Amino acid sequence: MADLRVTFAGIRAPNPFWLASAPPTDKEYNVVRAFKAGWGGVVWKTLGEDGPPIVNVSGPRYGAIHASDRRVIGFNNIELITDRPLQTNLEEIKRVKKEWPDRAMVVSLMVPCDEESWKTILKRVEWTECDGIELNFGCPHGMSERGMGAAVGQVPEYVEMVTRWCKQHTRMPVIVKLTPNVSSVIPPARAAKKGGADAVSLTNTVNSMMGVDLDAMSPWPHVGGKGTHGGMCGPVVKPIALNMVAEIARNAETAGLPLSGIGGIETWKDAAEYLALGCGTVQVCTAAMVYGFRIVAEMKAGLADWMDAKGYRTIDDFRGMAAPKVTDWQHLNLDYVVKARIDQDLCISCGRCHVACEDTSHQAITNLVNGVRRFEVIEEECVGCNLCAVVCPVENCITMVEKAEGYVDPRTGIVVGGHRTWMEHPNNPMAKDPKPARMADPAE
């Protein structure tokens, strides 16, 4: 049986499934319910400095993008950090950690950008005996306008400075939560590492507007007729977060930095993908908000079952295995050839592959064969783009078949088996040592 236990930045947890700092981790009641459901840890919803409580809007805080059957695939919020008194949160954190000593208890923090503020809050948080802290450098709305959250995360110098203060003033492990609202995630990740961060977690939410209310002629949702940008999460942000995780995992300066993956994780498979890119834990929020805490049962069982099937005993056995396969476009093999293949037994004849190919520019799928409705790939035209497989409503009906060495691509005449990247391609004027294509012998 697979062992799901993890040790992340020195913090031990029975499984890698943690709840991200968010509404579900705002108070004892919820966190206890989460632990009962089986979550391996939580990042307590962000605490601010002591003082008058945070004020949230009483209009809608959340918006969403729905797919068929109203499945929530994108979600956004304009909620601020915890609006409960600091001392209340601290007492609850202390109590929950004491009752649930085996679970990871990390506390998210966000205070103004001066050393004294951080020093003060760190002491008070240490009193809870939590396992670590996460610095909220990502929140894109409400707090960033007050010089916190993303306003810090977008400036690498601030990231490094605040991280260093925290490392100086506490014995607790420091996780830096990164914002995706940057042109490259590497500078802030590098800054966190330089500041001494024990780990980074990513990503926070993506700056977004979920829609426009065409009756009110305002953003949707709106608060009394006006709306503002919020932070988006949910399945639609997973590709953004995965790419940022991979960027950090494969960058020479940041490689090896412990990563906690966040963004669109709904199932064990989503989590396994983050782990395969090198994450040590994953954090979940949207799926828990949409479906409730019990989704973790599927995640734990699914991950364990898959690990058993693959023969992985611990998470470290496969963690990061996919990261070395991430590269830049110019290193892809241009002599690699796939062609689409349509399984006629599975085909339901909807014709979506045909029209997609027809209207997208390759015209490589028939709609009639000998006057009969039938969808077949025309290998002479197929560029192997994967569009047909993407639009096909039947899973595995259309597959991209790798062509074996010796196959002559009827579209290009190139013989499969070579390995030329753009760096070696004759069409690249910068190629140092261009290699010609292996063409089929015209006599054959």
Add this chain to the structure above:
Amino acid sequence: MADIRAGRLDAAVIAENFGDMLPAFSANEARVAAERCLFCHDAPCVTACPTSIDIPLFIRQIAAANPIGAARTILDSNIMGAMCARVCPTENLCEGVCVREVSEGKAIEIGRLQRHATDAAFTAGRQFYKAGPPTGRHVAVVGAGPAGLACAHKLATLGHTVTVFEARDKAGGLNEFGIAAYKATNDVAQHEVEYILAVGNITIEYRKRLGRNITLAGLKRDHDAVFLGMGLGDTNDLGLGVEPEGVLDAVTYITALRQAPDKAALPVGRRVVVIGGGMTAIDIATQTKKLGADEVTIVYRRGKDQMSASPYEQDVAQTHGVTIRHWMRPVEVVAIGGNLSAVKLEYTGLDGGKLVGTGETVTLPCDQLFKAIGQSFVTADLADAGGQIAMSDGRIAVDAERRTSLAGIWAGGDCVAGGQDLTVTAVEDGKRAALSIDRVLRGAAVAAAE
């Protein structure tokens, strides 16, 4: 003594029995149903629709929260989209070939979605059509059923003036008088007629029947073109001699039932036998059951697969408690004192592909017997055509444009040969004929101007 009486069930129960058999979708149900559509390329459902409605488009419009736009898409191809949504045998047409039917055995509910869209437009009072710029041409249409009204509507939108001659005192044809009541609740057939007539330039002259108080020659003389859409005027007979009290024509009974303000007042037998295997047989059997008949038996001379009623319709009858008996035919109606008391049935079989009686008989006691063995065209109506209109299989022969053999006369709907006797095919006939008439009238106008 035959047991035939009204009020076998409480009026409230009868009212409930004749409510919508397949209720309207809620907006949420419609969205969920619409989102299953794959938006197929060259979609099989469109090919299967006699009126070629762009089904993937209208379903996408419903999914995109535009049911009224969806209604326009439907009505552009089929002005009787509201009734067709209710009466089309969709399992034999669009839904039967839906790729989700073929792949999963669960078609998109196209008929119900079509109803959702057309209901939305009717409820909102959205009129999409208006009479076209006047051409000065005048067309006579015989029959205010689906074929005639579809033809009249298209002609009016193209600018022609239309006079419709209707034998009854109400328009709608079989939609109004023939379809089972539970498929056309809330007077939807009349709402549809009103919607069609609201386009303007269409006048209906009621109680005008071809061969009785109007003549084809007269219509031709007074109009620039004539469209015949009078349906089938006669019902087929059992050929068993003098019929006692209690033997009724199903079509006539259904007509009375559709028009009855109080269905509880309709007399119905305790034991009912229906002879026939088509939609009319199903409709009369199911409706007599809904009126409170105790035992209802459909008797069909061939097997289940040969019944022209679709499997879905057969299921409807059976789930209402109707018994369907195959391979039997009536050979004698038994009467006591002039009142029906039983029907003697002979078992049948095939002998070299030919239907034959086996000689074995069984007698089924019954109080009421309905004949539902098809309708036929009254050829006498075409007398005085000023020439002989070519016929085929007892109905009017037409070409692809729905032209008859006589210049200036078009025909469509159940009165023409080769059709499927469906509302939807009648609508298509009317539409095609109107376009053909328009081409001819405009051509004549061009020729006259030259």
